[in-house]
Amino acid sequence: MTTVRKCCAFLTRLFAVTAVLASFFAMPVHAEDANKGALASELEDIKSQVLKLNRDLFILEEDLLFPASTQIAVFVSVDVGRFLKLDSVELKIDDNNVSGFLYTERQRKALEQGGIQRIYLGNLKMGPHLLTAIFTGNDAEGRTVQRAISHNFDKTDETVMIELKVEDSESSYRADIKVEQWAL
């Protein structure tokens, strides 16, 4: 019994020492908190500036390389995507290959979840043009299928934005490609 009491007393003393130590060193915590806040705030500030810089450079690059008067942008979207698991897209403008894209699983899902991908940004002369798109993928049974679409459009001195939509057709159990030229 004495041994147990002694052990307890010893432990109590040991813990008391540690507790005193802990409280002793806990004193500057408030100052550290303030410092932490300042550092975190400065870091956030820099991070935010870097993001802003990135955006500014992005805009500068686009403005310089793709002015609105010659700009054409092509987008891809998928509605549901049950009848065509998108694998790749090829784009031609006036019979010239301008863009191609091979999708990863994640990118494909990003489209199926409602995302719109800008697949091409380029420059075109004013006047009539022909856009051709070839979509390759797998159908519901896993067979490789291709869908192609052509679209005539006029390039004016305003940006042209064209969306290629892969839409499931419930009536034909296949995916169709539709074109929507955005009215700005």
Place this chain on the structure above:
Amino acid sequence: MAVIIQSVNTKRAYRIGQLLRPVSAAALLTCALTLFAQPSVHAAEQTEGSATAKTDLEDKFYRQALYFYFAGDYGSALRQISLNRQRQGIDSDRSQLFEAGLQVAIGLHDQATQTLTRFEQNQTETTNGSKAKSATSPQELLLIALLQLTEQQIDQGDNISAQLTLGKITTVLPDYVEQYHILSQLAYWPAPPPLTAQVQQTTVEDDAVQTNSSAAYIALNQALLYMEQQEYSAAQPILIELKNQQWQAPDVNFWQKLFNPFAQPDIFDANDQLKPQVQDALLQQQAINDYAKLLLAQLYVANQQYDLAYNELVDFPQQSPYAESALFLFAYSAQQQQQYDMSLKLLTLLQQQYPYSNLAWQAALLSAKQVSEQQSLAQGLTLYQQAEQLYLQKIAEIKQFGETFNDSKNIMDFATKANDEQNALLTPKSDVLALILTQRFNTDAPWLKKALNDPLLATDYQTLLSLELLSDNIKAQQSNSQWLKGTLMLNSQRQARVIEQQKQLAYRGMIQSLTAQKQRIADIIAQAEIEQNPQVFANPTQQQWLNRIDTSQATLNKLASQRNTDDEQQRLDKVKGVLQWQLQSTFPQQLWQHKQSLKQLTEQLEMLELQASRFSDLSTNPRLLSNFDVRQQQTQTDINKMTLNIEALNLKTSREIRGKISIFTQQQQYTLQQLLLTSRHQMANVLEQMAQADNISSPAVSGVDSASQGAR
């Protein structure tokens, strides 16, 4: 024991905060996506239906940001939202909420708070007629914003503001009850949260709600609170329930499933291994079980129910993050249970497994104490001497570490940047993304590893890592800026060349000449119309005929004085009449055709003039490229400024770290000195007891007593 509870509680509070942060960031994004992603698809369908209607650009550009987000490129998603606002003037509710979520994800908490406040104000103003095209009620949007705002405020340590924000919530929808509860616990800690908001009734049974992992955190916090208030009887049933309970993932919809590893069907990778994020989630669940067990054992020890504490910890997992505390508590319980052999083995194991742990250092003294009391004083003395040697060795080590650390030029030299698989899987796809996924600082230096248990120090090291990433990002942008500068220079040269060509070709003069010609034709047509003269529009054959008629008429005129030419004249008039009739019959048509041609020509000339004028403006406008130059120079200035800022903050953080390490080494030395002193005191006691024992056996030898006094 109080120390253990205190330290574990501190760790716990920090841990809950840490756990909550990524979860809630994901929750915010998920909410935003849940609320808006599906309607966006419908919006697209509607647009298709009315081809002539103006395109819903807000939806289109928002969905571009969604694409980046779903593809894992958060930085580009945030940039897209920002671009949408700057270029298209799009600043819808969903954009704001989505932006706030992205800002949280990349650690821009202040900005996220501002965005959420703005959103909350907008929502409060438009509660009855929200402009957001969302399937969700404005009340729900407001609730999401208020909850997220609270979380940001808690994260920034502003609990008073967090309490005020929570006070604005009057009704909580069933899906958000747990989030509201946890945030209230954190905001009011250690006081019990008032939970004044009314929970909207639902058909979901309460039992089902209580079985998810969020409910486990609420219960753990509640148990912790009871224990701090020494209401052990209230804490006990909660912990007993928690320690073995398994939780199912909360009910989530289609969109939420995408971000919830438990609900995701493909939680195994190609090699049939659990994906890292799933492993992490499972570990978290195990950690809740373990922590509940540990708390329960502490509770039993506090109630002196050592047998229960012992039984509780007997199967405690060795790999648990709480294994160290559990082992110490287990050894202590064994000792109290008078299982001395077991206790000794456990204390020895603790020293072997955690050589830098304070608990292990204390274990050395406990072992010596136990041996000297249970076995023999001589054996106990030996163990005290070993403990003394251990403390001396550790004091020397910590001094050495302190000096090495002080002498190091770059404190990041201590880092072992482990190839984190998770980070490798989520490799940045854009330069901006690199700002988001920061790897954890890791080190092989055991003292530094121990020092990193201080969350403030760990945060400072994370800051340094973030600064490294920012610096890399700035370097990439610097090279981009230089490339733009080169492109601008090339463009300037090209512009100069084109202007020179223009001067040589004299486009303006050519256009003027063409305009004069057009004017002359216009005059002819006008004249023909006034005079109703069809001959102007005669085709080459008709013109040839007209010429021949004129020639014949002249010949007849000459012959008229010499002989009778009436017959010839009559025939010529006939021919003339036929031709005139032909011309007259096609005159209106010819006039219209020529007028149309003239109109087209006029239009083309106008376009040409316009183009020439635009070209002239562009070529003579010095602001065209200089505007780009100015913008490029501005970005360069920004880059230089940011580089300096990063360096300054790096220095400042390094100084902070050095200061903290200095305090840490002093702390450790002080602790070790105290333990050394205690060990020497105990040694003196043992020697005294040995001397007393000797005195009893041979009273004549009284000098030992004075010797032991001297030793003390």
